[in-house]
Amino acid sequence: MASYVPYAVGVLGVWAAITFTQHPFYRHHDTCDNLASILDNRVFASSSAEYKESVSSYFSFQEQNLQPACVVQPTTAQELSAAIVLLARDYHDHGQQFAIRSGGHMIPGGAANIHGGVTIDLRAMNDIDLSSDRSKVQIGTGATWGQVYKVLDPLNITVTGGRAASIGVGGYLTGGGLSALGPATGWGCDNVLEVEVVLASGEIVQASRTSYPDLFVALRGGSNNFGVVTKFTMAAHPSNGIWGGFMAYPESEVPRQIRAYSDFMQSRSVDSLADPIQSYGWTSNRRVLFGTNILLYAKPHPHPPVLQSFINNTTTLHSTLRITTMADFAEEEDRYQIPGFYYSTLYFTTTFAHDPSVYAPIVSEFNRSCHAVSAVENMNWYMSFQPSAALNGENSLGLDPRDERLNIIILVAFFPSPEDSTVVRNAANDLIRSIEEITRAAGVYRPFKYLNYADDSQDVIGGYGEQARAALQAASRKYDREGVFQSAVPGGYKLFA
Secondary structure, three states, X not given: OOOOOXXXXXXXXXXXXXXXXXXXXXXXXXXXXXXXXXXXXXXXXXXXXXXXXXXXXXXXXXXXXXXXXXXXXXXXXXXXXXXXXXXXXXXXXXXXXXXXXXXXXXXXXXXXXXXXXXXXXXXXXXXXXXXXXXXXXXXXXXXXXXXXXXXXXXXXXXXXXXXXXXXXXXXHHHOOOOOXXXXXXXXXXXXXXXXXXXXXXXXXXXXXXXXXXXXXXXXXXXOOOOOEEEEEEEEOEEOOOEEEEEEEEOHHHHHHHHHHXXXXXXXXXXOOOEEEEEEEEEEXXXXXXXXEEEEXXXXXXXXXXXXXXXXXXXXXXXXXXXXXXXHHHHHHHHHOOOOOOOOEEEEEEEEEOOOOOOHHHHHHHHHHHHHHHOOOOOOEEEEEEEEOOOOOOOOOOOOOHHHOXXXXXXXXXXXXXXXXXXXXXXXXXXXHHHHHHHHHHOOOEXXXXXXXXXXXXXXXXXXXXXXXXXXXXXXXXXXXXXXXHHHHOOOOOOOOO
8 A cells, every 4th residue: 555645744743652561461461471482582572672673664653653562473374373373262262352464554553553462573474486487476475565576677577566665565465456567467466376374273275266266366355354364476477677757746737637647547548558646735834736647657668658648848846757667666656655754644545437527626626625634734635546457357356347447546644743633534534525426426436445545434345345245254254263353353444344
C-alpha cells in the first residue's frame, strides 16, 4: 500500500502511550517465556535492540505507538508453525491475542501490531530465488519490493509487485496488489502461482490451482484470515528497464490534466504497458491546489504516445522522467513518504468505472474539502486517481471482468496532532461520501474498497460482494475451524464482522 504524492513535512506531535507493562498480559501469562523455550534466540523482549527496531520500523506512528509483550522473528516455516500452535493454544486457554506483520505498511493501529500481545515479525523470511528456467520467482513473505527488485533487475526479470520499495510482500499480495505492471498482468495476487502457508493447526501446506484450490483463491485478496503465508511463487516477466518518474504542476494546469486522465481511461486509449497515477494535493504550508503525475511505462521507451498528453513542459514545476529500473523507481517513491513521521495518518478509498463526466466534479469536491481541514496545523491532504489492474476474475476481490478496468481513488491525510483526528476523519468521510454521490449519479459507482488503501471503518470484505464473501467464509471454516485468525488475530478486515 503506498500513496503517490510528494508529502510536505510538518511538525511531529507526540501522543503518550499507555505504559504497556500495565497490560493484564504481564500479570497473568507467560506466553513469551513459553515461546522462548521453543524458539531459542527468536523471541525478543522490550529491552532488546531487535524489539525496539521492529516496533519503530512500522510505516505509521499509530502502529509504532503499540507495545507488544514480545516480538517473535521466525526464520523458517517450521519455527512459525511452532509459534502458531502455541499462540492458538494460549488464545484458547487465556484469550491472549497476537498480530502478524510482513512489511508493516498498513496504516491503522493494530493492523499488524498489538498492544500487550505477541507480534510475529516475518521480515527475516525474505529469501528471493529465480527458478532455473527463469519463469518463476520464489519470494519470502517478509521481503520488501525494494529487496525483490534489487535482486531481479540485474537479471532482466521483474514481477507484478508494489511501486514503493518499503512495502512488504506478504500484506501486499494477500490484499490484492496494485502494480505498475497491473494493466498488463492483473493484480499482484493474480500472478501468484503457489503459496506456502501455515494454518492454525500448525500444518504447513502448499496451495495452488491444483492443491488446496479454494484456499489458494481465498489468499488472493482474503488477507490474514486463513493462515500465515511464508512464501509466494510468482510468475516472472522479462524486463530490461522502464521509463517513468514524477511530475508536478500548478493549479492552472488542472483542467488539462483532468482531460488527459479521462482520455487515457477511454477503452480506445488502452496500452497495457502504461500506468499513470494522477494526484491532487493541498497543504497548510502551501494553501493552494497543486497536482502531480506519476507516469510509468513498462519498457524503456521515452515519451510513449499513450502518456504524452500528461506532459506539458511549459507548466511543469518538477520532473524526474527518465529511463530507469524498477528498484530505482521504487526507491524514488519511498523518498516522497515519511514513515512514522506523523502521529496521524489516514487512508480512505473508493472505486468507480470510467465516465468522462465525473473527474472534474470529483476534483472540485476535493478542492472544496480543503476548507474543512484548513485550520489543522501542518495538514497534508491528497487525493489520487489510478487505473485498477486488469480484471480477470481469478481472485477473491469480487470484481466483474466486464468492467475491464476501474478507477481507484486513495485519499491520504497526514497531520501531527491526534487532537485533530475527528476533524480530519469527518472531512475524509464527507469527501468520500460526496465522491460516491457523483459516481452513483453517473451510474459508475462500484462497492469495491481496495484493502491496502482502506480505512478500518470501511467495509472491505462486504465490498467484494456476497458471493466472494461466502466463499471466503467457507474457506475460513474449512481451514481455521476454531476461528483463530478471526479472533486471536484481531488486526485486519475480518470475514464475519
